[in-house]
Amino acid sequence: MAEALTLDAFARWLKQFAETVHDNVGLLTDLDSAIGDADHGTNMDRGFKAVVSVLDGNGFESPDALFKKVGMTLVSTVGGASGPLYGTFFLRFGSALQGVEAVGTQELGKALRAGVEGIVTRGKAELEDKTMYDAWAPALEAFDRAAPEGTAAALAAAATAAGEGRDATTDMLARKGRASYLGERSIGHQDPGATSATMLLESAAATLA
Amino acid sequence: MKKLINDPADVVKEALRGMEAAHPGHLRVDHDHAIIYRKDAPRQGKVALISGGGSGHEPLHGGFVGTGMLDAACAGEVFTSPVPDQMMEATKQVDGGAGVLHIVKNYTGDVMNFEMAAEMAAADSGIEVQSVVTDDDVAVQDSLYTAGRRGVGITVLLEKIVGAAAEEGRPLQEIADLATRINSQGRSMGMALTSCTVPSAGKATFDLADNEMEVGIGIHGEPGRKRLPLASAKDVASLLVDPVVADLPYGKGDSVIAFVNGMGGTPLIELYVMYNEVAQILEQAGITVARSLVGNYITSLDMAGCSVTLLKVDDELVGLWDAPVNTPGLRWGC
Numbered sequence: 001m002a003e004a005l006t007l008d009a010f011a012r013w014l015k016q017f018a019e020t021v022h023d024n025v026g027l028l029t030d031l032d033s034a035i036g037d038a039d040h041g042t043n044m045d046r047g048f049k050a051v052v053s054v055l056d057g058n059g060f061e062s063p064d065a066l067f068k069k070v071g072m073t074l075v076s077t078v079g080g081a082s083g084p085l086y087g088t089f090f091l092r093f094g095s096a097l098q099g100v101e102a103v104g105t106q107e108l109g110k111a112l113r114a115g116v117e118g119i120v121t122r123g124k125a126e127l128e129d130k131t132m133y134d135a136w137a138p139a140l141e142a143f144d145r146a147a148p149e150g151t152a153a154a155l156a157a158a159a160t161a162a163g164e165g166r167d168a169t170t171d172m173l174a175r176k177g178r179a180s181y182l183g184e185r186s187i188g189h190q191d192p193g194a195t196s197a198t199m200l201l202e203s204a205a206a207t208l209a
Numbered sequence: 210m211k212k213l214i215n216d217p218a219d220v221v222k223e224a225l226r227g228m229e230a231a232h233p234g235h236l237r238v239d240h241d242h243a244i245i246y247r248k249d250a251p252r253q254g255k256v257a258l259i260s261g262g263g264s265g266h267e268p269l270h271g272g273f274v275g276t277g278m279l280d281a282a283c284a285g286e287v288f289t290s291p292v293p294d295q296m297m298e299a300t301k302q303v304d305g306g307a308g309v310l311h312i313v314k315n316y317t318g319d320v321m322n323f324e325m326a327a328e329m330a331a332a333d334s335g336i337e338v339q340s341v342v343t344d345d346d347v348a349v350q351d352s353l354y355t356a357g358r359r360g361v362g363i364t365v366l367l368e369k370i371v372g373a374a375a376e377e378g379r380p381l382q383e384i385a386d387l388a389t390r391i392n393s394q395g396r397s398m399g400m401a402l403t404s405c406t407v408p409s410a411g412k413a414t415f416d417l418a419d420n421e422m423e424v425g426i427g428i429h430g431e432p433g434r435k436r437l438p439l440a441s442a443k444d445v446a447s448l449l450v451d452p453v454v455a456d457l458p459y460g461k462g463d464s465v466i467a468f469v470n471g472m473g474g475t476p477l478i479e480l481y482v483m484y485n486e487v488a489q490i491l492e493q494a495g496i497t498v499a500r501s502l503v504g505n506y507i508t509s510l511d512m513a514g515c516s517v518t519l520l521k522v523d524d525e526l527v528g529l530w531d532a533p534v535n536t537p538g539l540r541w542g543c
Contacts, residue, residue, distance in 0.1 A: 033414050037263075037288045037429040042409045046286075075325065079263075079289040081318035084325055122321060177317045178431055180356045181349050185432065 004102030005151070009208055010063055011055050014070060017203035018048035021196065031192040035179035039080055040192040047078035047086065063103055067094030081177060082193065085119050085132065092118035105151045108208070109143050112158075116140060123176065130172035130179060130186060132193035135165040139201055152209030159205040162198040169194045210411045212511075217408040221264045221286055228271055232537050235275050242298045243284040243291065245271040250280045250303045256375045256384045257281070257303035260312040260368060261296060262319055263288040265407070266428055268538030269365060269507040275536030276543065278372035279312075287407050287510070288429045290318035296326035300336055308337035308381035310388065312368060314360030315344035316429075339381055341388035343367060345395045345518065347456045348425030348434050359427045362470050362518030363395030365506045366530075369539060373532035391520065396456050398425065398449045399516030402439075403474060405430040405509050424448055428472070428509045442479070446486030449517040454494060459519055461495030466502065466530060468518040473508030475515055480504065483515055491519075499527050506538065 021028070021044045028041030054073050060066040067090045075087030093115035100107050116136045125131040142161035146154040167190070174186035177193075214220050221243065228245060229238040237246050251257060260270040261283030270282035280303040285291035300309050313323045320342060327338050343360030371388045379387075401423045404413040407430065414430030417423055422445070425434030440448070459465060469484045471477070484503045491498055499522050507516075522530070533542035 029410055033410065035431075037431055038407050038410050038414050039286070039289050043286070043289055076292050076294045079285050079292050079318065079322065081290075081321055083290070083292055083318070084321035123317070177356055178427075178429070181359065181427060181431060181434075183350065183434065185434075 004104055005063075005108065005208055007060055007063060007066060010066060012207040013204050014048070014051055014055060016207045017200050018052045020199045020203055021045050021048050024199065028192050028196055031190055031195055034189040035174060035182055035186050036192060037178055040082060040196065043078045043080050043082055044086075044196055047074045047083065050074075050077040062097070063100070064094040064098040067091070067097065070094070081123070082196075084122050085193070088118040088122045089115040105147050105154055108151060109140075109147055109154065112143060113140055125176050128172055129176040130169050130174040130191050130194075131176050132191065132197040134169050134172070134191065135162040135194035135197040135201075138162065138165040152205075155201065155205040155209055159198065159201040162194075162201045166190065166194040166198045210406050210408070212406070212408060214408055217411070220408045221284055224264070224267075225271070225284060228537065235535065235537070239298070239302075242295050244295055244299045244302070245274045245282045245284065246299075246302065247274050247276065247280050251305040252280070253305045254307055255305050255378060256307045256381045257305060257309045258312060258368070258372055258375055259283065259296065259299050259303060259309055260364070261285065261291045261299070262314055262316075263290055263429070265405075265510045266507050268505075270368070272538030273365070273368050273372075273536050275534070277376050277532060277534035278368050278536045278539065287409065290316065290322045293322050293326035293329055296323055297329055297333065300326070300330050300338060301334055304336045308339065310371070310375075310381065310384055311338060311340040312364065312371070312388065313340055313342045314364055315342045315357055316359060317356050337381060339385040341367070341385060341392060343392050345392060345397045346427065347396050347398050347452050348427075361399065361428055362397040362468055362507055362516050363392055363520060365470070366395060366466055366468060366502070366518065366520050367391045369534060370526055370529045372534065373529040376532065391526070394457070394521040395518060396453045397516055397518040398453050399427070399433075399470075399472065399514065400424045400445060400449060401426045401433065401472060401509075401512050401514035403511075403513040405473070405512035407510065422514070426509075426512075426514065428507060430509060430512065442482045443486050446483055446490060446517070449515075450487055450490045453517060453519055454496070457519075457521065459494070459496050459521060462497075464497045464499045464522050464527075465491070466500045466520040466522055466526075467491060467498045468502040468506075468520070470502075470507055470516045470518065471505035472512040472514040472516070473505055474511045474513035477504065480515060483517075487517055500530055
């Protein structure tokens with residue numbers, strides 16, 4: 001078993017993701033221009049900049065307090081559909097860590113699953129609707145399969161699986177969100193939400209391992 | 210990108226400052242929350258109406274705040290839903306003890322953010338909140354397999370008519386039922402001659418050649434259902450009105466409010482050319498135009514194009530339509 005994850009590690013994860021989002025504002029917005037409303041990159045960038053200043057300006061007593069603050073910050077700053085979805089993810093992720101003394105691989109897996117369940121409840125998405133859930137669902141499975149090998153292996157497997165799920169969204173017909181208005185014309189475009197969700201897991205693999 | 214702006218990041222903030230400066234007698238603006246209030250809110254005993262959504266659709270919604278329409282409008286970033294904190298704050302500020310109606314356009318982000326606001330308001334303040342979600346766009350297939358129809362032109366007519374009913378002192382449930390009825394009797398369809406440019410993106414959301422038009426567009430620069438060769442106003446009017454009429458359906462003997470809306474980049478003279486065609490199609494179908502509205506009311510930044518909305522009306526709805534309204538965007542009878 002790897003060592004328990006620290007508050008510093010979680011902060012590094014979120015800061016790494018904020019940086020990745022910032023570096024990819026153009027990509028995320030271009031993907032969203034094709035099938036949505038051209039704001040995913042700028043909204044996520046605004047939200048995670050706010051997260052970084054919250055992390056820098058506050059001390060947190062526990063991971064659940066940190067992630068609940070992160071969730072509320074996202075709900076309050078991102079807007080669009082991404083705000084409630086990412087906000088709900090981190091709120092539920094934090095709730096799952098409440099009272100947990102040491103966050104090991106199992107606890108992290110449970111928190112990820114709780115976060116994704118929150119996304120599904122809020123967004124009512126199903127598999128192959130061409131949403132971020134198409135990256136999350138295979139990632140959770142891969143995480144659990146690799147969990148016996150430890151946090152690093154589980155997160156690496158999850159990030160890889162998320163990337164495959166993200167790539168698979170290209171051929172899907174959108175059935176949720178603004179992309180669903182396009183019908184057949186949504187086919188051939190990679191889903192922006194699945195793209196940012198994959199980046200979140202890649203950042204986790206890079207910082208929490 | 211050619212726009213009359215300063216920093217693209219400041220567009221919404223500075224536009225709100227401008228609205229406040231231009232209408233000091235009628236509006237006040239909470240700049241921290243990006244909420245536009247009617248100056249005399251809260252009105253004791255009156256059901257309060259709140260709407261909101263992404264910016265870039267002006268005058269919707271902030272331009273419809275005032276006597277006979279909205280009590281508050283929450284402004285999001287351009288084409289981005291406002292956040293729950295804004296709707297919570299507005300709900301608390303405008304409640305005059307008779308409850309609050311949230312008017313939400315059916316977009317995934319708007320619906321989720323208003324839902325979170327309603328959940329938080331229920332837990333937090335005990336103010337009675339009802340919601341109506343508008344979804345009048347016939348360009349979108351309404352099925353379990355899409356996010357449902359988009360809320361477009363009917364939102365303008367609904368805010369006016371329901372605003373008049375609230376001004377009469379009707380109770381919340383009656384106001385909410387009226388709003389639901391108006392949405393169910395309204396249908397819309399839009400088209401674009403050009404895309405639009407989101408200030409922060411700096412380039413057009415999609416490309417349209419000089420000889421093309423996009424039919425079935427929404428109000429966020431999202432591409433429509435199909436791309437066709439550019440056609441005459443007469444043909445475009447049929448492309449828009451026919452599916453609208455067939456969808457409800459509207460028939461011989463029906464009375465309607467006919468609304469030809471500009472998307473922001475089309476001159477009024479072309480909107481009147483369009484209205485002329487729309488009126489002839491309706492006359493041939495035996496549909497009576499009780500009232501009309503022509504102009505830029507629910508826009509998509511600098512997009513050129515238009516939408517047509519029909520609302521089936523009776524004497525009650527026409528009476529409420531004619532009632533005085535005094536907002537930056539709509540004003541008559543006062």
